[in-house]
Amino acid sequence: MLVFSRLYPLRKKSIIGFEALCRGINIETREVLPPGLLFESARSENFTLELDRLCRKKALEGYKAAHTENDNFILFLNLDTSIIDFGVVGSGHLLNLINALGVEPNNVVIEIVESNTEDVNSLERFIKSYKGYGFLTALDDVGCGYSNLDRVALVKPDILKIDMGIISNINKFFYKQEIFKSLVSLSKRIGALVVAEGVEREEEALVALELGADMLQGFYFSKPQENMLNMVNDIDCKTSKIAHNFNDYIINKIKISKLLHRNYNIILDSIIYELSKITLENFDSKLREVIRKYPALECIYIINENGVQVTETICSQAVAVKRGKIYVPAKKGTEHSLKDYYYYLVSTGSKKFTTDPYISLASGNLCITISSFFENFNFDRYILCIDINKEEK
Secondary structure, three states: OEEEEEEEOOOOOOOEEEEEEEOEEOOOOOOEEOHHHHHHHHHHOOOHHHHHHHHHHHHHHHHHHHHHHOOOEEEEEEEEHHHHHHOOOOOOHHHHHHHHHOOOHHHEEEEEEOOOOOOHHHHHHHHHHHHHHOOEEEEEEEOOOOOOOHHHHHHOOOEEEEOHHHHOOOOOOHHHHHHHHHHHHHHHHHOOEEEEOOOOOHHHHHHHHHOOOOEEOOOOOOOOEOOHHHHHOOHHHHHHHHHHHHHHHHHHHHHHHHHHHHHHHHHHHHHHHHHOOOOHHHHHHHHHHHHOOOOOEEEEEEEEOOOEEOOOOEEOOOOOOOOOOOOOOOOOOOEOOOOHHHHHHHHHOOOEEEOOOEEOOOOOOEEEEEEEEEEOOOOOEEEEEEEEEOOOO
């Protein structure tokens, strides 16, 4: 049997995508077989190529009716790259099939499903040929299994589909968010769109959109259905709902961020006031005193105008610190001139600078650093740096 999964175009609303998904049927029990079991059974019987072609034929036949009604619909068609090893390059099978059905190549996205294909040169020739015919290409399951970044250079995809392994609980995990942001940045540089696969909760959808996803796909929106046309009617409803919720989500984040930074400024100004009344020799003792007042602080230290640290790094006793050779607080005399909280502050002439969240090499925790110029009792100019712990509580 054949079902279709909708792709929701929150940013590119002119694109209406459907992915064709094949399922097996147990002829005795009528039980639906998952695709993994279906293709594994075909592989064990040496029918991989035949099953792959049958699935594509059924997908295109199911798509034809919707294509006739609206030629803006785009079909995402899976291709198991392991069939390349069967010497199929140059057969023209897929091109002949869509021509026979009256489907335009530029309405079809060939999803390169990563398998352990050995004939990489043939895969490259296949992709180059079909791109020449007008087909679009997508790299599927990016970030999972065999999907390595060298495939991006090989496929030169129009679309990157980021695997649900990265999307699942992305709202909770900083590392997943940073991986996703890196893949989005890569996609923009190569002119590709980004699809977040396997979205199952609203929180995942909102974060994926915030980080740059162009389209979303997953059970949160709808389960796969057999009739593609029946799925078209809910497009406006689904996209309007998530667009409205996303707008509220961003506004709320901005409000929270403003409140937090207002509090950070109060802390920063209070510490600078204390430091302005003393000399360099008393900086360390004063930092030990003030860090106990502010639970939000993880570390605090001072550098001079040349970027050299003039105090020890004073760390809060209340913050859990990862043990290991690479997580060591910087010592007095450490050079900071290549750190963004130094060179942005100095080069722009700003009074204050705040970094993006990062993993601190002092503690191994997620934090931000805020740096600010100040003058001490002798009117000598220094830079105060405070690390704010951003770990989820």
